[in-house]
Amino acid sequence: MLRCGMLILVALTFPLTLLADGIPVKALTELKAASVFIKVEGFRGGASGSGFILSSDGETAYVVTNEHVVVPPRTVGPATSITAVFNSGKTKDEKSHSATIVAIDAELDLAVLKIVAKEKGLPKAIARFPVDEKPKLSETATVYTLGFPLGSELSTTDGNPAVTVTKSSITSLREDDKSELTQIQVEGGSNPGNSGGPLVDDQGRLIGVVNAKIRNTNIGFAIPTNHLDRLLMGRALISSLNVTMFDDKRATVEVEVLLADPLNKIRTVQVRYAKGDQAPAATEKDRPIPLMSEAKSVELKRDGDRAKATVVLDVTNNMKYLFQVTYTNGSKSAIATQPVVKALNEINTGAFPSPGRSGMTGPPSTPLGTGSFTIDVKAPKPDAAVFAEKSRMLGQVATDVLVQADMGFAAKTPPPCLCWNPTWKSFYAIDHGAKQVRRLSFPDLKEEAVLNADQTISWIALSDEGLIVTLPDTQEAWICHHGTLKKKEIVGINKAKRVLASPNSKWAYAVEYDDGFGIGAGNISVIDLSTRKVQKSYSMAELGKAQLANPILSSDGKSIFTANPLGFFRLAVTDAEISLAEARPGMVNNQFNGPCTSLDGSLCAMSLGAGAPRMGSDPQSTLATQIFESRDFKKPLFQLQSVSNSQCVGFDQHNGLIFSHDQRHQLVVFDKRGNKLKSVELVDPNIQSINHAMPCQMLVHPDGGKLVVMLKNNALITVDLKLK
Secondary structure (H helix, E strand, C coil), rough: HHHHHHHHHHHHHHHCEEEECCEEEEHHHHHHHHEEEEEEEECEEEEEEEEEEEEEEEEEEEEEEEEHHHCCCCCCCCCCEEEEEEEECCCCCEEEEEEEEEEECCCCCCEEEEECCCCCCCCCCCCCCHHHHCCCCCCCCCEEEECCCCCCCCHHHHHCCCEEEEEEEEEEEECCCCEEEEEEEEECCCCCCCCCCECCCCCEEEEEEEEEEEECCCCCEEEEHHHHHHHHHHHHEEEEEEEEEECCCEEEEEEEEEEECCCCCCCEEEEEEEECCCCCCCCCCCCCCCCCCEEEEEEEEEECEEEEEEEECCCCCCEEHHHHHHHHCCCCCCCCCEEEEEEEECCCCEEEECCCCCCCCCCCCCCCCCCHHHHHHHHCCCCCCCCCCCCCCCCCCCCEECCCCCCCCCCCCCCCCEEEECCEEEEEECCCCCCCCEEECCCCEEEEEEECCCCCCCCEECCCEEEEEECCCCEEEEECEEEEEEEEEEEEECCCCEEEECCCCCCEEEEECCCCCCCCCCEEEECCCCEEEEEEEEEEEHHHHCCCCCCEECCCCCCECCCCCCCEEEEEEEEEEEEEEEEEEEECCCCCCCCCCCCCCEEEECCCCCCCCCCCHHHHHHHHHHECCCCCCCCCCCEEEECCCCCCCEECCCCCCEEECCCCCEEEEEECCCCCEECCCCCCCCCCCCHHCCEEEECCCCCCCCEEEEEECCCHHHHEEECC
């Protein structure tokens, strides 16, 4: 009571311009309006965080947040949409707008979003210090965090929460080895949901971006504004080389640099190169990296967040070159990366260091196909691939084998169409002889239901309406109850060999194609499962001349992957609309089971198969299995190392693992960069011939760590990796 009385007395004596804790009322009002509630929808759920308006002009605003807010955790999956809520929690003034990422920097844990509203009147940007004035920070200073801790849990309505303002104090100013302020440590004010929100001084001016807290303590951290300024000036993140052509005289090298440049400050990007096999010593920590002397340079052409160039290099006397990337940004000075040596005849040229997150490696590619493909640039792109941050450790691998008779060299490889029941406690498989479908419990492989078709079954797929069974001899697809497997309805499919479907879509896709290794032909008919009728058909020519062989549909129902020796393709799917979004010319020419994809559709794999053509002069290049992001087929993310004749891949993004096999081992486990972790021989070669004990599909459980392996002789193996 006494405190309230004192406040009233002050109000009668002086104008009410300050809060008790020191922030001017007007500044606080604007600060709260500049704070943004960020909602991220992912493949498996939603997440939320905080942000603030960096700039606002009419209908356009730029919002700063953390990278880890817009790249949600693996439990949520890749972001499918991002929403920025202004004046969150204020029923009359609240506005929600779709946001797009214009810059993302994992090393700094910062991201910038762009919002284009339908009307003017967006809130003002957050208050910042003048350009020539730096924040004066000191331990014990009073600071404030604004954000949305615990997300919607603190909302007093069914809608979005109101902003929370929390008083804190600076407890440490942490510097890096260059004596640059890298972390502001505070006592209190940080909770889940505060990430990306502003940290301000007692005048409401920005001094940092909240990004972390030590669990079970009051210790939180914020990114100081000097790091935000680095991002706003423009940064080069990942720099990579990709050898596309190679012979005894010259190498054609594609250079690509990923940029974080939200305000378009970067003016030029160059690559400098010179023959040499020894990189200069690293400079002292407080000195800039010098430009390479006596080097040629090529300017890269900017295309959105990437800069690209192609150089042709003489390799007659020396295969090794020094490379260095330089760029000029808003600081108006040239910034150079540390030069590195690359041998151009290496299978994996990889990425060289840059000021951003570590680069991803990728093998060179030789375009062997002769097809001309028409890409739809407007086709929807999958989200960026997301792996667990760290691969989990493997325990003692446990297996349960359902052994079938070895059918010898005449055995026909079963189609790779194992699929999960909606409960994820069982899965569907075509029985050997391909005239039955069985639902088997996982992991003990007990038969729970069976469908006897009495005719050849070429494909099965789970849809929103039930299990769809493809019967090519009678040109029918049966829609069966996903529990009992009893036939419910019949749909005509003409000459389709596979009817593709997803439990996330009411559409199915009947694909006619040529099994041969020559130039393919065929079409795709789109079936509306709610009416059981074909709504639209596409010929190969209408799909940019994409080859339609070996088609599979991603589990999210948004991509059809096809492949044969003429190319590897991704068709973007939006209900009844299909278009060619990615194409990569010829990659295989012999044994091959088709492409593989991750559960969320963001990753795909191409196993080159036995007898694949060599790339350059490397004798090991025939063994490569390449992993791609579905949104970019230009070069692989990496390739799986030290495997031969691999013909299928499984993705465990939850645990940062990839599964494949080699000539001897039915299971080889890799980390998310393609490094081999463990090889396991799942069957006794004395019982089953090694030739037909090779896998043709790996069905990874959605929770990760467990999978079903199907061998060429139809044997099924359930595997528990006993992850630690």
